[in-house]
Amino acid sequence: xxxxxxxxxxxxxxxxxxxxxxxxxxxxxxxxxxxxxxxxxxxxxxxxxxxxxxxxxxxxxxxxxxxxxxxxxxxxxxxxxxxxxxxxxxxxxxxxxxxxxxxxxxxxxxxxxxxxxxxxxxxxxxxxxxxxxxxxxxxxxxxxxxxxxxxxxxxxxxxxxxxxxxxxxxxxxxxxxxxxxx
Amino acid sequence: xxxxxxxxxxxxxxxxxxxxxxxxxxxxxxxxxxxxxxxxxxxxxxxxxxxxxxxxxxxxxxxxxxxxxxxxxxxxxxxxxxxxxxxxxxxxxxxxxxxxxxxxxxxxxxxxxxxxxxxxxxxxxxxxxxxxxxxxxxxxxxxxxxxxxxxxxxxxxxxxxxxxxxxxxxxxxxxxxxxxxxxxxxxxxxxxxxxxxxxxxxxxxxxxxxxxxxxxxxxxxxxxxxxxxxxxxxxxxxxxxxxxxxxxxxxxxxxxxxxxxxxxxxxxxxxxxxxxxxxxxxxxxxxxxxxxxxxxxxxxxxxxxxxxxxxxxxxxxxxxxxxxxxxxxxxxxxxxxxxxxxxxxxxxxxxxxxxxxxxxxxxxxxxxxxxxxxxxxxxxxxxxxxxxxxxxxxxxxxxxxxxxxxxxxxxxxxxxxxxxxxxxxxx
Numbered sequence: 001x002x003x004x005x006x007x008x009x010x011x012x013x014x015x016x017x018x019x020x021x022x023x024x025x026x027x028x029x030x031x032x033x034x035x036x037x038x039x040x041x042x043x044x045x046x047x048x049x050x051x052x053x054x055x056x057x058x059x060x061x062x063x064x065x066x067x068x069x070x071x072x073x074x075x076x077x078x079x080x081x082x083x084x085x086x087x088x089x090x091x092x093x094x095x096x097x098x099x100x101x102x103x104x105x106x107x108x109x110x111x112x113x114x115x116x117x118x119x120x121x122x123x124x125x126x127x128x129x130x131x132x133x134x135x136x137x138x139x140x141x142x143x144x145x146x147x148x149x150x151x152x153x154x155x156x157x158x159x160x161x162x163x164x165x166x167x168x169x170x171x172x173x174x175x176x177x178x179x180x181x182x
Numbered sequence: 183x184x185x186x187x188x189x190x191x192x193x194x195x196x197x198x199x200x201x202x203x204x205x206x207x208x209x210x211x212x213x214x215x216x217x218x219x220x221x222x223x224x225x226x227x228x229x230x231x232x233x234x235x236x237x238x239x240x241x242x243x244x245x246x247x248x249x250x251x252x253x254x255x256x257x258x259x260x261x262x263x264x265x266x267x268x269x270x271x272x273x274x275x276x277x278x279x280x281x282x283x284x285x286x287x288x289x290x291x292x293x294x295x296x297x298x299x300x301x302x303x304x305x306x307x308x309x310x311x312x313x314x315x316x317x318x319x320x321x322x323x324x325x326x327x328x329x330x331x332x333x334x335x336x337x338x339x340x341x342x343x344x345x346x347x348x349x350x351x352x353x354x355x356x357x358x359x360x361x362x363x364x365x366x367x368x369x370x371x372x373x374x375x376x377x378x379x380x381x382x383x384x385x386x387x388x389x390x391x392x393x394x395x396x397x398x399x400x401x402x403x404x405x406x407x408x409x410x411x412x413x414x415x416x417x418x419x420x421x422x423x424x425x426x427x428x429x430x431x432x433x434x435x436x437x438x439x440x441x442x443x444x445x446x447x448x449x450x451x452x453x454x455x456x457x458x459x460x461x462x463x464x465x466x467x468x469x470x471x472x473x474x475x476x477x478x479x480x481x482x483x484x485x486x487x488x489x490x491x492x493x494x495x496x497x498x499x500x501x502x503x504x505x506x507x508x509x510x511x512x513x514x515x516x517x518x519x520x521x522x523x524x525x526x527x528x529x530x531x532x533x534x535x536x537x538x539x540x541x542x543x544x545x546x547x548x549x550x551x552x553x554x555x556x557x558x559x560x561x562x563x564x565x566x567x568x569x570x571x572x573x574x575x576x577x578x579x580x581x582x583x584x585x586x587x588x589x590x591x592x593x594x595x596x597x598x599x600x601x602x603x604x605x606x607x608x609x
Contacts, residue, residue, distance in 0.1 A: 138463075156474045162467040163382075172463035173452040 008103040026053050042068040042078045083136070087116045089167040094141060097161025107153060110146040117141075139171065191217050192595065194299055194308035196290070198224045198281045200247060200270055201565025202314030204580045206279040207248045208588035214595065216308075218281045219301060225270040227316055232263050234344045235368055237428035239360060241394050244578040247273045248585070258394065260428025266577075291539040296560055310560040310591050313538070313549065317566050318531035324356075327527065329454035331518040336525050339365070345372035351523035352376070354459065354515065356451050358383040359422035362528030363435050367427070369526070370445050377515065377522070378440060379461060381450035384424040385472040385505070388434040390480060391487075392497035395426070396576075402486035404479070405573035409553055412568070419548075419568045422530070423575075437469070437505050448512050457518035461511075469505035477501065533566075554587040560594055562587050 020027040029052035035045045048062035066079025073081075080088075091114050102109050118139045124132035145154050162168045193209055195202045198220035209216045220226060237260040238245065242252040245261055250273050261269065274281055282303075289300040296309035321338035330336060335349055339361050345368055355366040358380040370376040386395050399405045412418045427435040437447060449462035484499045486492070515522060535543045542550050542557045550557040553570045563569065564584055573579030 152474065152477065155470065156478075159467055159470040159474055162464065163471060168464065168467075172449070174455065174460045 004103060004106050004108045006099045006103045006107075006109050008100045010100060010103045013100065014104075028052070038078070040068075041073070041075045042066065083118065083120065086136075086167075086171065087118055087139075090139065090141065090165075090171060091116045093165045093167035094143075094158070094161050097165050098143070098145065098157050101157050101160045101164075102147065102149075105153075105157070107157065108148045110148075111144075112146075113144045115142045136171075188298065188305040188307045191215055191306060191308045193310045193312065193591065194219065194297070194306060195312040195314055196287050196299075197314035197316060197565070198274060198279065198283070199227065199314060199316060199565065200225075200273070200577045200580050201316070201584070202312065203270065203274050203277065203279050203281075204248055204584035205312045205314055205562075205564050205588060206281075207273075207277045208584050209591075210277065210279070212588065212592050214588075214592065216280065217306070218279055219285045219287055219299070219306075220281055220283045221286045223283050224274045224281060225267045227318065228263055228266045228270065231318070231340050233339060233342050233365070234263075236364070237262050238266060238577070239424070239426045239428055240396055240576050240578055241428075244396060244400070244576070245269060246578055246581065248277070248581045250276060258432070259430060287537050289537055289539050292558070297540075309595060310562065312562045312564060312587070312591070313535075313556070314564045315533065315535075317533050319534035320532050321527060322530040322532050323527045324451070324529055326451060326454045326459075327525075329457075330525060331457050333520075334517050334522055334525055336527065338527050339531075342526060345369045345374065348372075348374065349523040350374065352521045353524045353526060354379065354517075354522050355526045355528055357381070357422075357528035357530065358425065358437065359528065359530070360424060360426055362526075363425045363437075363440060364427050365526055365528055366440055366445050367435055367443065370440070370443050375444070375446070375521075377446040377448055377512075378437075379448050379451045379459075380437065380465060380468060381462075382422065382468050383437075383472050384422050385436050385476045386424040386426055386434075386479075387436070387476075387502055388426060388432050390483060391499060394432070398483045398486075400573070400578075401492075402483050404482070405571065405576075405579070407572050409568055409570050409574075412572075415568065418572070419566075421567075436502075438503060441506060441508070446512070447508055448515070454517065457516065459515045459517055459522075461513055461515070463511070463513055465511050466507050469507060473504050554583060555590055560591075562591055 029050060031050050033045050033047045035043050037043050045065045045067055046062055047059065047065070049056060049058045051057070065085070067082050067085065068078040069075035069081050070077045095112055095114060098112050099109060116139065118136040120136050121132045123129040124134040143158050145157070147154060149157070192214050193216035195205045195209070195216060195218040198218050202218050202220070203224070206216060206218050223229065239260070241257065242254060242259050242261060243257040245252045250269075252269075286302045287299060288302060290311060291298050293307055296307060297311045299306045299308060299311065321340050323338060327336060337348075342365065348369065352375040353369050354377045355362050355369065356379045358378055362378065366376050366378045388395060390398055409415055425436050427433070433439070441447060447465065449465040450468070451459055452462050453460045480499075480501070487496060532547055533549070535547070535549065540558050540561060542561065544550050549563050549566070551563050554563050556563050564587055565580065567575040570583045570586060571579060574583050
């Protein structure tokens with residue numbers, strides 16, 4: 001069997017799966033981001049630590065994200081629009097899934113590219129039509145994958161990556177969200 | 183302590199369905215004295231816990247029990263429930279199974295030499311016990327049921343007999359396994375608008391290349407795949423039952439067939455909030471997963487036919503239309519508005535081991551066993567999904583399973599063999 005190198009340590013993931021089967025409390029993670037309003041509709045959001053496996057962890061380095069709105073919204077466009085961050089999350093989560101599943105199935109990837117498009121009727125957020133929702137109407141992801149595999153196997157990779165994707169689940173299923181004032 | 187001494191048997195079987203009776207058949211062959219306890223009558227759940235139109239998913243020629251074969255005029259047909267009941271009764275009769283009906287087992291616990299089985303007719307002790315109480319004792323209903331408005335009637339497959347008992351108006355069927363698709367079709371044909379909530383499912387055509395798809399499963403060796411050869415046994419055991427129905431016309435009942443009789447397809451039921459059912463937006467992907475899996479299976483059939491020189495006796499390979507994605511899928515449904523009058527929860531079944539006072543049930547409510555050898559010496563199980571092979575799920579699979587499990591039981595009685603039948607199985 002040839003060695004497939006997609007850079008995913010599948011062995012570690014499979015071992016973690018076995019361990020966590022018997023230790024559900026260690027599997028409880030909390031991801032967090034802290035946001036600071038700048039001015040206008042511009043905020044700066046920092047992500048640096050998270051909780052999991054029973055303890056606090058720091059990322060190797062903090063990441064800072066600028067979120068703003070484009071000039072067509074009469075804003076300053078200091079960064080991407082918050083809803084675009086959802087697309088960032090979805091694309092990167094599905095790609096991670098494709099790589100992991102490919103590694104597990106012994107499929108060598110050469111390139112994985114995707115385009116994620118979220119269709120959005122902004123009359124919702126503007127309050128122009130109360131029948132229009134605020135969020136995306138729908139999202140379309142188009143993958144272009146070059147790999148040592150049949151088209152059917154590639155389609156199966158993409159299907160399986162959706163099945164195991166945190167962001168895909170978070171976008172396709174309702175989540176209980178609490179927002180409060182500290 | 184009651185003064186009455188407990189009755190004693192070498193072995194005791196709980197349940198007189200196909201599995202318990204098959205266990206009894208092999209116990210008798212080995213002259214192991216035993217008794218079969220049955221809460222109701224022989225084949226109790228086939229009589230009482232099934233809807234009226236149900237027929238077996240397996241063709242008649244596969245309705246086979248040790249020493250008993252289908253000998254009727256329609257080998258390719260599918261048995262109705264009265265026919266299944268009659269078939270199992272006949273098996274009990276010809277194999278002279280020592281069945282006691284109307285005996286409820288209230289507790290099984292370890293004793294000095296084996297097990298103490300408490301029943302509503304007194305206590306029995308046995309050195310070995312075979313649990314053959316089935317995998318479908320209780321319908322599983324998700325917690326969302328509690329948030330459904332009171333104006334909507336809720337039924338499980340145990341409550342459901344035929345569409346006439348439903349109120350007029352729309353029906354939401356939750357779950358797209360064999361049960362869900364069969365009930366959705368039947369209710370839609372009764373003239374009620376049906377919405378079917380679809381999560382992960384198993385799509386199969388009824389016939390492939392002119393043969394019953396279950397002929398292929400058997401012939402190509404898929405059904406003989408052993409539990410200790412499967413990549414993910416837990417998953418195989420939890421697999422939704424295939425979208426099949428047994429009808430004289432041998433029609434396929436996949437989601438495309440349902441869509442063409444007007445059944446509306448929505449995603450998995452994710453939540454009921456403020457009287458509204460919220461469905462997953464991942465419907466396309468569950469379609470893709472099922473289509474890909476079906477095509478992979480059909481590919482293995484083609485490969486088997488080619489490699490074994492069987493192409494000439496079957497029709498040409500075929501591929502089926504992918505599951506059609508609705509132009510727009512509903513993500514929510516107002517349950518309180520009157521459009522939906524009833525919900526049928528076709529969300530699976532689970533076994534009931536509440537009477538089992540031996541610590542062999544895992545946190546998910548499933549028996550801990552290795553190919554039917556339960557994790558307590560002298561305790562065995564039969565008639566569970568993928569118990570020893572993929573075909574264990576079906577009546578057809580019981581003969582091989584029962585023979586091997588009773589072999590093990592006999593060894594245990596002789597010399598205390600408590601190792602699994604296949605020692606190199608997964609830990």
